[in-house]
Amino acid sequence: MTSRLSQIASHLVPESMNHHHHHSPGAKIGVKSDDDVMICCAVRTPITRGFKGGFKDTVPEDLLAEVLIAVRERTKIDPSLVEDICVGNVLQPSGGATTSRMAALYAGYPVETSLYMVNRQCASGLQAVVNIANAIETGQIEIGIGAGVESMTMGYGSSAMAAQSSEKIPRGSQDAADCQLSMGMTSENVARDFGIDRKAQDEFAALSFQRAALAQKEGRFKDEIVPVRTFFKTTNSKDAKNSKDSSSNKEDDEDHKKPVTISQDDGIRDGVTFESLSKIRPAFASDGSTTAGNASQISDGAAAVLLMRRRTAKRLGMPIVGKYITSVVRGVSPRVMGIGPAVAIPAVCKKAAIEVKDVDLFELNEAFASQTVYTIKTCGLDTNKVNVNGGALAIGHPLGCTGARQIATLMNELKRRKERIGVVTMCMATGMGAAAIFENEQV
């Protein structure tokens, strides 16, 4: 009788429907299917401070190569099985397309493994993973890697901006003009419009730093971090060049270039308190509330996530980390771009047919304490579930890398806590919010 019953049940609620037209909510939480798109590996380099930190002399493609190598080595996957790699990046010239392809080839992936870049601002690393998940879901590929990389040391500033820009566009649309606001200004707009005062921002920032410092001390990032061997120049070669001493030349620079192994996030500072943050001057408006202490750090880093269907993972004996459920991106007003996650979080939960309170952990990118606090308040999030190991305020926000980095940290922490449902979410410059749901299956 039960087989007749399940036969009929499968007619009514079929596992996979290739030709239907209505909205698919994505993989079902809590229900395992061989069609599920799975994460088999999620790793990241340490995140270091831009201009000053451990990767200040490391080109982004070198960082990307490290995480691509780590994916290959940790899972023992035959790299020729990886059909496509999507890399998130925001600041590199040409989006980093050529250098990233070179990195993949160097990392041991054959010429047959294709690669492309994606730029959805601060969500690029997440978008890369979602793109690969969608390609697998539609059957375009079987196995892919979603990654993200950014060297803000090398990319931040005028090199990322066009020499000429439109006059009529910002003139003709206020929203378009608002896209040119500095991120700090949008943070001030959020703080002012929604009444998030300096005190609330600094309190939250202190929490982020304290959590990150504790997590680092307890080695909670150990499993997700790929240590990187690179070089670090110990003197500022610009100063040497500026001196009139003509004997300062390339050889001197080489002397100061020492090999290092970077294995820790160096943006995390111990001993940060509400009091110490209160002393920092506002950075974007003299009467503002956004400071260097409650704004995300400028950083360098890379991360990569290996994805394939469950049946493929079983067939290849791949480790199972977790399942991609679904994701959303929603546009918001550019002048308050930070509110993005407050729109995206409820939207993605609705899509997955769960309540916001059903989520066990959030990786909510801390672009600014202002918008993070706003999101927590608006969505009624339990702060004990948000950025439990600190966030971008303490760890840093290497733009194109962040989304993928958050996935690695999220899955790691879900495993540690033996919990199931996690959300990665962030705001984006020019006014967007993204959120993705993942289900942990590590035991």
Place this chain on the structure above:
Amino acid sequence: MFAKHRTTGYNGYAVQWSPFFEHKLAVATASNFGLVGNGRLHILNVGAGPAGGVINTERVFDTQDGLFDVCWSEVNENQLVTASGDGSIKLWDTTLADFPIQNWHEHQREVFSVNWNLVRKDSFLSASWDNTIKLWSQNSPQSLQTFKGHSHCVYAAMWSPHSPSLFASCSGDHTVKLWDTNSPAPVQTILAHGNEVLTLDWNKYQDHTVVTGSVDHTIKVWDMRRPDRELNCLRGHEYAVRKVKCSPHSGSLVASTSYDMTMRMWDITTGDMIEIHDAHTEFVLGVDFNLYRDREIATCAWDESVHVFTPRCLM
């Protein structure tokens, strides 16, 4: 005209009008929605003219397990064959005793369809959830042939109305296969739908045209000579399509039933849905056209009722 008959205690699975008598209708039913318990074969008489709409039970036959399909013999006006959930196939005579005059038990799982050869009329097919199709003669105690090829439950195996040895089958493996009784392996396989194919029927007027219905909610029209893509895809049903039947009176008219509790009628040349019969209150599993009264259709459903009526489009 709209007449209802209750098959009280039994949920309808299949109906077929007699090829010999315009008023005779066979209904295969099962208790408890066919999930567990016994079955009942109903022989109904449907009045016409002044008695139009009056349905009487001529007799019933009880079986140990649910009945999933029935087909009348093409050579003996009183005989018919049933497909049972216990894997057995039984031959009945409506003028004789309460028990079957023949009982074949070879299938390892539920038999989901039985279909009598329309050209040579000397044999019939069975399709089973044991993934096989069997060929039988009523005069032989064992099956004549077993056709293996499907990798999942076979839901139907239907003879071509045009060729003595050709038949088509549909399966949970998403395919439709064309077979010739002269060879053990399928002549052709069509990847027909993105999900289980629950039903198929041959167009009575176009040699090579077959219609399929699937769990993917759609009905597809195929030219078996061009298996790479369908001629038409009919959408409208809101749940899996359970049965399709090509009209014996028109090459363009097809009736279909579904878990969406409707029977719908389609013009397969235009692709239009021309009518919805919404009167059932449960899954509709059976439909058949009366061969003699070309405006009369019968349906049966899990709501324990058989409907005999003239659809608006045929009035």
